[in-house]
Amino acid sequence: METLDFLFGRVMPALNEGVVVSIQLIVPSALLGVFFGIVIGTLRVYGTFGLDTAANAYAALFRGTPLVVQLLFLYYGLPNIGIYLEPYGAAVIGFALCSAAYHSEYIRGGLLATRRGQLLASQALGFSTWQSMLSIIVPQAVRRALPGCGNEIIYLIKYSSLAYIVTCMELTGQGKMIATQTFRFSEVFLAVGAYYLLIVTVATFLLRKLEDRLRIPGFGHA
Amino acid sequence: MENTPILRVENVSKSYNGKAVLKSVSLELNAGQHKVLIGPSGGGKSTLLHCMNYLVTPDSGRIQLDGREVNAHSRKELYAFRQQVGMIFQEFNLFDHLTALDNVAIALRKVKGQSRKEAETRAMAELERVGLADRARHYPAELSGGQKQRVSIARALAMDPKVMLLDEPTSALDPELTGEVVSVIRALARSGMTMAMATHQMEFARALADEILFMQGGEIIERGSPAELLAPGAATRTADFCRRLAEMGGD
Amino acid sequence: MQHTLDVLIEAVPFLVGGVGTTLLIVIGGMLLGLVLGVPLAVGQVYGNAVTRRAAGLYVWFFRGIPILVLLFLFYYGLFHLIGLNLGAVAAAILVLGMTSAAYQSQIFRGSILSLSQGQFRAASALGMSNAQAIATIILPQALRLSLPGWSNEYSIMLKDSALVFVLGATEIMARTHFVASREYQHMPLYITAALLYFLLTWAGVRSLRTFERKVAIRGYGRT
Numbered sequence: 023m024e025t026l027d028f029l030f031g032r033v034m035p036a037l038n039e040g041v042v043v044s045i046q047l048i049v050p051s052a053l054l055g056v057f058f059g060i061v062i063g064t065l066r067v068y069g070t071f072g073l074d075t076a077a078n079a080y081a082a083l084f085r086g087t088p089l090v091v092q093l094l095f096l097y098y099g100l101p102n103i104g105i106y107l108e109p110y111g112a113a114v115i116g117f118a119l120c121s122a123a124y125h126s127e128y129i130r131g132g133l134l135a136t137r138r139g140q141l142l143a144s145q146a147l148g149f150s151t152w153q154s155m156l157s158i159i160v161p162q163a164v165r166r167a168l169p170g171c172g173n174e175i176i177y178l179i180k181y182s183s184l185a186y187i188v189t190c191m192e193l194t195g196q197g198k199m200i201a202t203q204t205f206r207f208s209e210v211f212l213a214v215g216a217y218y219l220l221i222v223t224v225a226t227f228l229l230r231k232l233e234d235r236l237r238i239p240g241f242g243h244a
Numbered sequence: 245m246e247n248t249p250i251l252r253v254e255n256v257s258k259s260y261n262g263k264a265v266l267k268s269v270s271l272e273l274n275a276g277q278h279k280v281l282i283g284p285s286g287g288g289k290s291t292l293l294h295c296m297n298y299l300v301t302p303d304s305g306r307i308q309l310d311g312r313e314v315n316a317h318s319r320k321e322l323y324a325f326r327q328q329v330g331m332i333f334q335e336f337n338l339f340d341h342l343t344a345l346d347n348v349a350i351a352l353r354k355v356k357g358q359s360r361k362e363a364e365t366r367a368m369a370e371l372e373r374v375g376l377a378d379r380a381r382h383y384p385a386e387l388s389g390g391q392k393q394r395v396s397i398a399r400a401l402a403m404d405p406k407v408m409l410l411d412e413p414t415s416a417l418d419p420e421l422t423g424e425v426v427s428v429i430r431a432l433a434r435s436g437m438t439m440a441m442a443t444h445q446m447e448f449a450r451a452l453a454d455e456i457l458f459m460q461g462g463e464i465i466e467r468g469s470p471a472e473l474l475a476p477g478a479a480t481r482t483a484d485f486c487r488r489l490a491e492m493g494g495d
Numbered sequence: 496m497q498h499t500l501d502v503l504i505e506a507v508p509f510l511v512g513g514v515g516t517t518l519l520i521v522i523g524g525m526l527l528g529l530v531l532g533v534p535l536a537v538g539q540v541y542g543n544a545v546t547r548r549a550a551g552l553y554v555w556f557f558r559g560i561p562i563l564v565l566l567f568l569f570y571y572g573l574f575h576l577i578g579l580n581l582g583a584v585a586a587a588i589l590v591l592g593m594t595s596a597a598y599q600s601q602i603f604r605g606s607i608l609s610l611s612q613g614q615f616r617a618a619s620a621l622g623m624s625n626a627q628a629i630a631t632i633i634l635p636q637a638l639r640l641s642l643p644g645w646s647n648e649y650s651i652m653l654k655d656s657a658l659v660f661v662l663g664a665t666e667i668m669a670r671t672h673f674v675a676s677r678e679y680q681h682m683p684l685y686i687t688a689a690l691l692y693f694l695l696t697w698a699g700v701r702s703l704r705t706f707e708r709k710v711a712i713r714g715y716g717r718t
Contacts, residue, residue, distance in 0.1 A: 083689075083693070085650075086650070086692065086693040086696045086697065087654070087689040087692045087693055087696075088653075088654035088655075088656075088657035088658075088668070088689075088692055089654065090654075090657045090658055090660075090668065091657060091668065091671075091685055091688050091689050091692065092689075094672065094675075094681070094685055095681070095682065095685040095686070095689070098675065098676075098681040098685070099681040099682035099685045099686075100682070101681070102679075102680070102681055102682040102683075103682065137337075137340075139333060139335055139336075139337035140337060140339060140340070142299055142333065142337060143331075143333060143337035143338070143339070143396075144339070144351075145299055145326060146297055146299055146326055146329075146330075146331035146333075146400075147326065147327065147351035147355060147399070147400070147403060148323045148324065148325075148326040148327030148351065148355045148403065149323070149351065149354065149355055150319065150323050151319075153354050153355065157350055157354050158339055158341075158350075161341055162339075162340060162341045165341055180559075180560070180561040180562070181561065182561075183561035183562075183563045183564055184561075184563065184658070186563070187563075187661070194561065194563055194564055194567075197564070197567070198567065201567065201571065201572075207567060207568065207571035207572035207575075208568065208572030208573055208575075208576055209572075210572075211564055211567050211568035211571075211572055212568065212572075214564050214567075214568075215556075215559075215560040215564050215565070215568060218559060218560050218561055218564060219555070219556070219559040219560060222558075222559040222560075223555075223559065238340070238341055238383050238385075239383045239385050239386050240340075240383060240384070240385020240386065241340050241341055241383065241385060
């Protein structure tokens with residue numbers, strides 16, 4: 023009985039506040055991440071003038087180092103050169119930059135799987151390179167990349183908990199605060215875990231819906 | 245009819261990695277003419293057709309459309325040129341993520357700047373012309389090979405090309421599906437469309453061609469009317485090639 | 496500038512000193528993940544309704560909750576509750592290992608499913624029990640097929656191990672954060688740490704690729 027009072031009276035109100043912040047972190051980061059991921063992935067395959075090398079280096083760097091290091095760099099490191107970011111801003115920038123690197127990997131795969139004939143056919147119709155990319159090549163690559171990118175968004179949801187490390191009071195941060203005050207780590211973090219499970223399960227469901235909607239007969243992932 | 249050819253190819257050469265694929269090839273396509281390229285695989289037919297649409301940039305030589313030379317360095321001119329020269333690929337190259345209707349409509353919208361409605365009306369008309377109005381909402385994966393090639397012909401026609409280039413349009417099809425594509429191309433020829441086609445189907449070539457060009461080793465080594473080149477007992481390379489094709493059970 | 500350099504010269508050996516702990520956590524976690532992941536995968540593919548459901552629940556739980564939350568939950572909460580008093584490193588290995596098991600089981604499951612049905616049937620026809628067929632025919636192939644996925648899992652695990660500093664385990668990240676806060680030289684130190692992780696990722700993925708080639712069966716896989 024006492025545990026229930028604790029959960030409903032104390033834990034849930036705080037976590038509800040935290041979950042709002044978490045979602046405010048996740049949604050813009052996911053959108054920005056996908057957008058930059060498409061740009062970087064396209065540059066990695068079709069970039070010229072060294073842009074491909076730069077995009078490859080970007081992806082290697084962000085995929086080869088821990089997100090927590092990237093976040094700490096943005097939040098605590100940048101002030102060394104006079105740039106101060108809010109916890110929320112640092113977290114969104116960090117999440118977007120990092121997940122863009124992972125998205126770019128799937129986009130790159132999607133682009134490489136797109137047959138050469140598609141580009142040839144669009145050129146034969148008088149498409150400019152830019153138009154071919156925008157109307158034919160990238161839309162196909164994005165569809166192919168969708169399952170991978172969806173997975174990446176699920177990862178992002180979970181790694182949004184790292185915002186707590188740069189003092190952004192989201193779901194994990196709220197949980198840590200109550201748990202530290204009350205020393206009831208098991209109950210509090212089981213509750214926090216349940217919140218994440220719920221978000222992840224709902225997001226997985228929605229992403230699958232989106233995939234079904236965008237499904238084209240006989241196209242993409244076998 | 246005036247005398248300037250619609251498409252003129254002059255001394256076009258192309259090599260890949262030092263290996264010459266086209267050696268100073270020239271040909272002219274007058275309005276309403278149908279020329280058919282035949283010859284062994286690797287003889288340069290496909291590269292020549294790709295050069296004629298500037299999908300492959302020749303190393304040297306000139307290509308003129310309506311008496312005007314294309315400046316291949318100007319992207320704008322290049323894109324405008326390609327709109328006027330239709331291309332049909334052996335492997336169809338339909339856009340896999342678009343329905344048959346959108347495959348035909350997309351270039352009208354994006355390249356010619358038509359409204360969606362305008363483009364779809366035109367696309368529908370072209371699909372009707374190739375007998376596929378009832379397949380408009382199907383995706384490429386839901387179409388047979390012959391249907392795919394007919395959609396790709398509709399796609400090219402919608403751009404109102406001055407000339408059509410067909411690169412072995414029936415080679416990737418199962419034998420029983422070639423008929424529907426052949427009859428669409430024949431109807432197109434009857435309507436007066438200027439075209440150049442590479443093919444291995446000799447009966448088709450004979451029936452369609454005003455002139456047959458026999459290509460081998462990157463050169464046109466024989467040219468003439470089907471009657472000349474394929475006369476019974478003719479001692480031409482073309483006739484020889486046809487006999488061998490027939491012996492292999494082709495055509 | 497001079498100060499930064501001095502700090503770095505002093506800090507680098509200290510940070511490198513954390514590599515051992517980081518690798519201990521990563522390798523320990525990977526192995527625990529392997530040991531738990533194989534039965535989880537087998538349970539999901541060959542088990543009855545109950546084992547399937549149980550394995551599915553396990554995977555759902557550990558894949559749906561952030562590592563950070565799991566670390567807090569187990570280290571400060573559940574381990575104490577069952578009277579298990581572990582150091583930060585041991586706790587980290589357990590938590591990362593249990594999580595990795597969920598992911599690894601999905602890799603193994605995919606590999607097992609990609610094997611042809613005929614192999615299992617052929618083994619049964621020779622009189623092997625199901626357990627024998629799985630142990631001697633299916634797993635040796637499935638584990639080989641899983642190596643590319645495993646190398647991916649290594650680089651994820653390495654990066655996740657950086658989170659263990661919240662428990663106070665003195666691995667690379669904790670040491671970096673410690674020196675950075677003391678000297679107020681965050682930027683150069685985080686760059687150093689990033690470099691260190693980058694090298695470890697690269698070296699690990701490379702050695703796993705070598706290993707993959709070593710155990711490869713000629714003409715196998717690679718379709």
